[in-house]
Amino acid sequence: MKQVLGILIVSAVVLVSCKQDGSTQLKSGTNLNPEIEQKIDNLLAQMTLDEKIGQLNQYTSRWEMTGPAPDNIDSVAFYNLLKEGKIGSMLNVTGAITTRRVQQYAVDSSRLGIPIILGYDVIHGFKTMFPIPLAEAASWDPEVAKLSSRIAAIEASAAGLHWTFAPMVDIARDARWGRVMEGSGEDPFLGAKMAYARVKGFQGEDLAEENTIAACTKHFAAYGFAEAGRDYNTVDIGERTLHNMVLPPFKATVDAGVATFMNSFNILNGVPATADSYLQRDILKGEWGFDGFVVSDWNSIGELIPHGLAANREEAAKLAITAGSDMDMEGNCYLLGLKSQVEKGEVDEVLVDDAVRRVLRIKFRLGLFDDPFQYCDAEREMEVTLSESHLNSAREVAKKSIVLLKNENSILPLKKSGQKIAVIGDLAGSKDVPLGSWRAQAVSNSAVSLVEGIASAVSNVSSLYYEKGPLYVKNQRTFATHLQFNETDKSGINQAVDAARKSDVVVIALGEDCFQTGEGRSQVDIGLKGLQQELLEEVYKVNKNVVVVLMNGRPLEINWMAENVPAIVEAWHLGSEAGNAIADVLFGDYNPAGKLPVSFPRSVGQAPIYYNYMNTGRPTGGDAVFWSHYTDEQNTPLFPFGYGLSYTTFEYSEFRLSSENLTMGGELKVSAIIKNTGEVAGEEVVQLYIRDLVGSISRPVKELKGFEKIMLEPGESKEVSFTITTKDLEFYGINNRWEAEPGDFKLWVGTNSSEGLEGEFELK
Secondary structure (H helix, E strand, O other): OHHHHHOOOOOOOOOOEOOOOOOOEOOOOOOOOHHHHHHHHHHHHHOOHHHHHHOOEEEEOOOOOOOOOOOOOOHHHHHHHHHOOOOOEEEOOOOHHHHHHHHHHHHHHOOOOOOOEEEEOOOOEOOOEOOOHHHHHOOOOHHHHHHHHHHHHHHHHHEOOOEEOOOEOOOOOOOOOHHHHHOOOOOHHHHHHHHHHHHHHHHOOOOOOOOOOEOEEEEEOOHHHOHHHOOOOOEOOOHHHHHHHHOHHHHHHHHOOOOEEEEOOOEEOOEEHHHOHHHHHHHHHHHOOOOOEEEOOOOOOHHHOOOOOOOOHHHHHHHHHHHOOOEEEOOOHHHHHHHHHHHOOOOOHHHHHHHHHHHHHHHHHOOOOOOOOOOEOHHHHHHHOOOHHHHHHHHHHHHHOOEEEEEHHHOOOOOOOOOOEEEEOOHHHOOOHHHOOOOOOOOOOOOOOHHHHHHHHOOOHHHEEEEOOOOOEOOOOOOOOOOOEOOOOOOOHHHHHHHHHOOOEEEEEEEOOHHHOOOOOOOOOOOOOOOHHHHHHHHHHHOOOEEEEEEOOOOOOOHHHHHHOOEEEEOOOOOOOHHHHHHHHHOOOOOOOOOOOOOEOOOHHHOOOOOOOEOOOOOOOOOOOOOOOOOOOOOOOOEOOOOOEOOOOEEEEEEEEOOOEEOOOOEEEEEEEEEEOOOOOEEEEEEEEEEEOOOOOOOEOOEEEEEEEEEEOOOOEEEEEEEEEHHHHOEEOOOOOEEOOOEEEEEEEEEEOOEEEEEEEEEO
């Protein structure tokens, strides 16, 4: 059987039947590099079964943990595994000097000298922190995501890293889910654009270049649809939701050439994703032709046991390798259980060879066999990490990620002189919260705080009054702690109220601690925690000129704020330059242009809430009770997907369609004139939505199909055009394939998902 895999076939597909069921087929990929494939063949021929399985094991360094601590491998045994060639990858080893030592040991001590891949969670920056991914998606600018990922790769690679566990491309509709902060929100079209850009940023033009790192698309698949928004929970969705809503961003990363995939913790329709051959064999490696490797999430192979799919590690190893999970992250299942399964004939060695081939392929593409140490450059690490140019880029990306939610009476922008400003809130002075969750190697308390940013912007700092107000989080914050919020100690409220009383305007920072969101941080209450609401209301009583700066990693329930406070700035967790970027917006040095990538609910009881929902048979009912609604709240979100204001205003007019009909294989152009009707220059994100009115399956009431960001001077107009093709109208339908169906369509061109100029056409 190994001889079959040893035959090199380029730009073709190698099919091998697995003897477990006689039907599973392995695909080696297409358009492979003949030279690399021959080297892999030669190496595979020299490897023992133990060494092959060794390439499929990944372990953490034990110095930094991003999951439950392993309990069965001590340091001596760990180095013995490296020496025996039984570790293919490590995670959480950082720094050029340290990574060189580990790589040196692996290469020099093992029989075949195969280098290891060093991975790390580089999610939104390495040491220079950029906005959390959800915030970057609010820029509606894929080049922003590409830039931040490129800089993250430059810094991480200089520290000796080869691989990041990003981008996370899970579609997330539920604000209760903590990991909503790590993706691009609720829409598959926007999510696909941002995912593609992030892969290109991380991987550059050539993975063998010293300043690139391999990207890892995660979590495959449907992790963001966890029931009740509870992390790791079960997912039960239909086949068409999977294909139409979940998979497009994943496919976009394959199109971008992503090196690796990570499967997900969740059960999907009864099968844990780690053991799902339909996802990994049929779709990813089969239909999509993915030729990289799939890594499990932290011990997700071992978790097949509590899932109830496997009785022990041996069974878990068999299920995972058969389904297409190539590398075992921290599960010990392949190390301790896979060899016996092969020797018993339960697992065909061809499956192991296929997985090893994929891992080695990425190591060759990274250039590790040419120079295992090219990424370990202490001099370059010192030069590029936290460089001035990187920090300047972080500031640019941060301000483009800010969304202006409300600005009554043009309270913003603020004046830099002649105005007394009270800056209030525990979060306003924090130099740590803006760094966000999943902060890689960020230096604690290194961010520019909001009060620092404002102080650097005003002409006279004596016009500022800063009051911290009551403490927000009671306990000492760490990545691993569960936060306890101060709900009793009100000291500081009176001083904050006094500062507000003697000021012309109040800037108050509210929202979330950065460790309220992220993995394992689901919440049933998405309102303001602790004494924040009381602080806001007390301040508002003495000064109505309030600007709220929201710092958060998820949509929040902010009804009172939205009804009463004149100005709200959604500032997320913006990274190293957060305070400066927010000040740029507050004082009008940058006109905000961000748009929400997620809907903000009126109540947590609406969750999950999203714009591209299916209509019901009773969408409206007038005064009757028997229709799809709540009796105590509106159906609509507080702020819809795609929403965001500017310091100027835009007028949409002269909506045109090139034809009322679109033929199969043809094109249809839709255009509108956008005019800046305000007094300052500004950017607008023009959005195109389409609805398929009648289909073989029910279709969403709206779907984003295009967007373009434009800059307009005061009084300037510009025509924005979109080209619609049959491919834009395709969906995974009743025939279980992607196709467009003839019929009538509506479309809208507008400023968000809830409003726009409307037209109709027919697909024939």
